[in-house]
Amino acid sequence: MSQSTKIFQAMRRLDEAGDAFVCVTLAGAKGSVPQEIGAKMLVTENENGRACGTIGGGRVEEAAIRHACELLGRGAEVPCEMVEWNLQKDIGMTCGGVVTFLFEVFQPASWTIAIFGAGHVSQALVRILTSLSCRIAVFDTRPEMLAALPEAPNVRRRLIEPLENAVDELPEGSFVAVMTQGHRTDKPVLEQILKTRAFPYLGVIGSASKAAVLRRELRESDIAEPDFRCPIGLPLGKDTPEEIAISIAAEMLQVRGSEKNSLETEMNHRSQRTPRENG
Numbered sequence: 001m002s003q004s005t006k007i008f009q010a011m012r013r014l015d016e017a018g019d020a021f022v023c024v025t026l027a028g029a030k031g032s033v034p035q036e037i038g039a040k041m042l043v044t045e046n047e048n049g050r051a052c053g054t055i056g057g058g059r060v061e062e063a064a065i066r067h068a069c070e071l072l073g074r075g076a077e078v079p080c081e082m083v084e085w086n087l088q089k090d091i092g093m094t095c096g097g098v099v100t101f102l103f104e105v106f107q108p109a110s111w112t113i114a115i116f117g118a119g120h121v122s123q124a125l126v127r128i129l130t131s132l133s134c135r136i137a138v139f140d141t142r143p144e145m146l147a148a149l150p151e152a153p154n155v156r157r158r159l160i161e162p163l164e165n166a167v168d169e170l171p172e173g174s175f176v177a178v179m180t181q182g183h184r185t186d187k188p189v190l191e192q193i194l195k196t197r198a199f200p201y202l203g204v205i206g207s208a209s210k211a212a213v214l215r216r217e218l219r220e221s222d223i224a225e226p227d228f229r230c231p232i233g234l235p236l237g238k239d240t241p242e243e244i245a246i247s248i249a250a251e252m253l254q255v256r257g258s259e260k261n262s263l264e265t266e267m268n269h270r271s272q273r274t275p276r277e278n279g
Contacts, residue, residue: 003053007040010052011106015153018108018135019044022068024101026055027082031097034060043068055101059091064101071105079105109133109154111256112171116163116189117180118145121205124245125177126150132249139166140180164192175201175252177232183210187217194223201255203232203248 026039034056041053049065087093111134118140130152146157211230218226233247
């Protein structure tokens with residue numbers, strides 16, 4: 001297996017695990033240097049720093065790992081940086097070469113979308129969402145339906161029964177779409193969420209009449225205000241799995257956008273308060 005293949009496989013593993021990392025590439029060299037141009041190294045925030053690859057070892061690699069960890073500590077503030085070091089003056093090595101490194105910071109997607117059910121609409125929705133910067137978790141009791149989902153680094157399949165047991169696994173702030181095999185399997189998932197969790201987007205696929213039945217039954221289960229979207233999706237397109245999926249993805253983006261605008265408005269409001277208003 002080539003070194004480049006090992007690097008790209010390691011990048012995929014880190015991305016699937018949701019780990020932030022820096023890809024350090026030797027982009028230029030003058031004089032005596034310890035590696036060839038194009039050499040790569042992956043750096044994470046674990047205790048060892050270097051996760052895969054090498055850019056020459058020794059002091060120059062130690063310096064690159066330190067710099068990569070500093071960039072990781074600054075989050076998405078600096079997604080990419082080019083650095084030139086004189087190995088003798090800047091690093092303290094005996095060789096007098098000059099190296100140029102490209103530091104690329106890869107942060108895990110913070111937007112998590114959880115889908116209960118891997119049916120036809122779910123399959124279409126996942127195909128759309130894989131192109132976005134998000135992490136997708138799909139839960140189902142049917143292995144053959146999970147196996148039919150698109151292959152993508154940001155898709156996780158979870159075979160679980162009963163489905164409602166997966167609710168505790170969901171990260172805070174997840175967007176949740178419930179689209180199982182029907183009312184009988186939708187309701188336990190919805191009930192578990194409404195009794196124990198709160199998410200910025202919670203939708204159930206179905207008609208207005210299904211929504212009315214679900215709300216009545218949930219009130220009978222001591223949920224006073226069953227707050228969820230049903231039908232889900234913006235009112236556009238035809239009733240095909242593909243167009244329904246587009247309408248759901250559009251609605252999720254709309255909600256995410258309104259959330260971001262609300263947060264920015266609140267942050268601006270706080271920054272404009274006088275000392276007296278801030279207490």
